[in-house]
Amino acid sequence: MESQEPRTLQEAINYFADGENCLKYLVPRVFPNGVPTCPTCGSTKLGFLKNQLRWQCSVRHPKRQFSVKVGTIFEDSPLGLDKWLPAMWLILNCKNGISSLEIHRALGVTQKTAWFMLHRIRLAQQGKNGGKLSGEVEIDETFIGGKARNMHKSKRARVITGTGGKDKTVVMGMLERGGNVRAMVVDGRRKKQLQSNIHEHVEAGAAIFTDELRSYDGLEDSFKHQVINHAVEYANGNVHTNGMENFWSLVKRQLHGTYISVEPFHLFRYIDEQAFRFNNRKMTDAERFDIGVREIVGKRLTYAELIGQTGETETIH
Numbered sequence: 001m002e003s004q005e006p007r008t009l010q011e012a013i014n015y016f017a018d019g020e021n022c023l024k025y026l027v028p029r030v031f032p033n034g035v036p037t038c039p040t041c042g043s044t045k046l047g048f049l050k051n052q053l054r055w056q057c058s059v060r061h062p063k064r065q066f067s068v069k070v071g072t073i074f075e076d077s078p079l080g081l082d083k084w085l086p087a088m089w090l091i092l093n094c095k096n097g098i099s100s101l102e103i104h105r106a107l108g109v110t111q112k113t114a115w116f117m118l119h120r121i122r123l124a125q126q127g128k129n130g131g132k133l134s135g136e137v138e139i140d141e142t143f144i145g146g147k148a149r150n151m152h153k154s155k156r157a158r159v160i161t162g163t164g165g166k167d168k169t170v171v172m173g174m175l176e177r178g179g180n181v182r183a184m185v186v187d188g189r190r191k192k193q194l195q196s197n198i199h200e201h202v203e204a205g206a207a208i209f210t211d212e213l214r215s216y217d218g219l220e221d222s223f224k225h226q227v228i229n230h231a232v233e234y235a236n237g238n239v240h241t242n243g244m245e246n247f248w249s250l251v252k253r254q255l256h257g258t259y260i261s262v263e264p265f266h267l268f269r270y271i272d273e274q275a276f277r278f279n280n281r282k283m284t285d286a287e288r289f290d291i292g293v294r295e296i297v298g299k300r301l302t303y304a305e306l307i308g309q310t311g312e313t314e315t316i317h
């Protein structure tokens with residue numbers, strides 16, 4: 001049995017097959033100050049039930065027993081950590097993403113379960129925006145879409161709403177050169193929407209670079225705004241959006257190569273996943289996994305929330 005913290009997928013599978021290893025890895029990362037804490041009363045005076053790998057609070061109240069899954073994206077899941085943690089390893093470290101079919105094959109869970117795991121793990125990677133982007137910031141939007149031909153006709157009618165190019169969804173991105181990217185699904189390319197996102201995510205006074213889209217007009221009041229006219233050239237000195245273009249190509253490779261069909265209301269989860277990997281691109285797999293695991297706390301996602309208000313089931317091809 002592995003005892004060192006894992007550095008590769010193979011080591012992760014071996015290491016997390018052991019329940020005590022799972023605890024050894026998770027306890028310092030998910031509990032406040034790394035100390036097991038009763039989720040009901042906050043006490044750290046606990047007994048440890050070795051056979052069940054659970055704790056029991058020494059204060060008298062209901063729900064005294066709890067596991068390391070409590071308060072994390074794993075809570076209430078009947079799946080073992082021996083499945084969850086290798087799944088996280090795969091998702092956080094596969095550069096082009098991984099499909100529910102691949103998780104199903106690799107870990108022996110059903111594809112439906114794999115799909116739910118993927119989405120819970122993606123949820124854990126959302127947000128955490130920190131401060132505003134500053135320095136030199138590239139801003140761009142792209143259309144992602146559609147895949148209408150893979151859908152049944154009645155479904156197509158429900159799923160596809162006209163934004164931008166008919167069956168496409170608009171995604172907006174902002175990249176601090178040498179730093180992090182933020183990307184989000186937006187309603188369209190109207191000035192008000194794009195510019196309110198820029199004000200929310202970019203430090204006033206920063207140098208920003210966009211293409212000639214009219215929706216970016218007027219930003220020079222708050223930013224050092226420079227425009228590259230893509231009809232004429234791709235770059236003029238440091239005036240370009242090549243970093244954003246690079247990010248879009250990663251996103252599109254992921255979507256086209258791996259996921260085959262993504263419905264617009266799930267798209268933001270895939271975008272967030274790619275942004276997480278991009279923003280942590282200079283790390284080893286073990287470091288990226290460590291960061292990802294620390295994000296699993298305080299985030300829950302029910303199946304109903306995941307599939308949206310419509311009660312629609314997932315698309316699996």
Ligand SMILES: [Zn+2]
Pocket residue numbers: 038039040041042043057058059061064
């Ligand atoms: Zn307690």
